[in-house]
Amino acid sequence: MAELMRLDAVSRRFGGLQALDRVTLDIGRGEILGLIGPNGAGKTTLVNVVTGVHRATGGRVHFEGRDITSFKPYQAARAGIARTFQVVQPFPELTVHENVTAAAMFSSGKGGLREARAFAAEQLEFVGLSATADQPAATLTLAMRKRLELAKALAMRPRLLFLDEVNAGLNSAEVEQAMGLINQIAGTGVTIVLIEHLMKVVLSVCSRIVVLHNGALIADGPPSSIVSDPHVVEAYLGKKYAQMAAQAAGNP
Numbered sequence: 240m241a242e243l244m245r246l247d248a249v250s251r252r253f254g255g256l257q258a259l260d261r262v263t264l265d266i267g268r269g270e271i272l273g274l275i276g277p278n279g280a281g282k283t284t285l286v287n288v289v290t291g292v293h294r295a296t297g298g299r300v301h302f303e304g305r306d307i308t309s310f311k312p313y314q315a316a317r318a319g320i321a322r323t324f325q326v327v328q329p330f331p332e333l334t335v336h337e338n339v340t341a342a343a344m345f346s347s348g349k350g351g352l353r354e355a356r357a358f359a360a361e362q363l364e365f366v367g368l369s370a371t372a373d374q375p376a377a378t379l380t381l382a383m384r385k386r387l388e389l390a391k392a393l394a395m396r397p398r399l400l401f402l403d404e405v406n407a408g409l410n411s412a413e414v415e416q417a418m419g420l421i422n423q424i425a426g427t428g429v430t431i432v433l434i435e436h437l438m439k440v441v442l443s444v445c446s447r448i449v450v451l452h453n454g455a456l457i458a459d460g461p462p463s464s465i466v467s468d469p470h471v472v473e474a475y476l477g478k479k480y481a482q483m484a485a486q487a488a489g490n491p
């Protein structure tokens with residue numbers, strides 16, 4: 240699989256805390272890569288570093304062959320990298336449509352407002368939020384705000400999309416809907432990194448999974464090898480959970 244992004248010994252320190260510890264990782268074009276690990280493992284920090292929200296304190300990040308290590312968020316967005324936020328953060332007083340239009344404007348750097356508004360409307364249609372387009376974003380339910388996050392990310396026309404716990408707090412029907420959308424997005428050729436706590440979801444959509452623990456990458460492989468990896472079981476899954484997950488992945 241052709242390489243889209245490469246992290247080379249990427250580190251991030253916050254004071255005395257090593258939030259990312261020399262993470263080396265290839266992300267292949269067209270894959271749905273699962274990124275899992277316990278709370279505090281460094282998953283969100285990894286997204287923040289590759290999207291320019293936080294500076295790496297060590298290592299390099301390449302995207303489509305370019306060194307983007309010191310890119311600012313707007314540069315990462317314009318290069319084709321988008322992300323959703325774990326804690327959803329729309330502009331509450333702007334309408335749903337205005338929020339997505341702002342995202343489209345942020346990433347394009349060219350084109351007019353009219354074009355951005357039209358493209359934003361298409362994204363709202365895609366995520367099923369057209370009916371709420373003119374409401375203030377603050378009026379949306381959590382599940383709708385998660386879909387708004389998706390629409391905002393898509394409005395940036397990404398080639399690489401990081402989804403940071405888009406299913407957290409959703410009920411099972413809402414999770415199913417969200418996964419349907421994610422599969423559709425992947426079907427359009429967008430590479431996806433899915434940060435997700437629901438193993439059932441990770442195992443059903445990801446062809447490859449990487450595991451972070453205390454900032455370090457402790458496993459990288461197909462779902463079947465991840466769920467039976469003793470380090471992953473120890474650090475994250477727990478023995479009982481591993482059995483369930485192994486069954487879900489079709490292992491005896």
Ligand SMILES: Nc1ncnc2c1ncn2[C@@H]1O[C@H](COP(=O)(O)OP(=O)(O)O)[C@@H](O)[C@H]1O
Nearest residue numbers: 253256258276277278279280281282283284285
């Ligand atoms: N801006 C920050 N300042 C200080 N510490 C941070 C900051 N962001 C994250 N951390 C710390 O880095 C570690 C990894 O956090 P995070 O990447 O959010 O983990 P995860 O997303 O895997 O739950 C945690 O110990 C967290 O408290």
Ligand SMILES: [Mg+2]
Nearest residue numbers: 282283284325
């Ligand atoms: Mg997180």
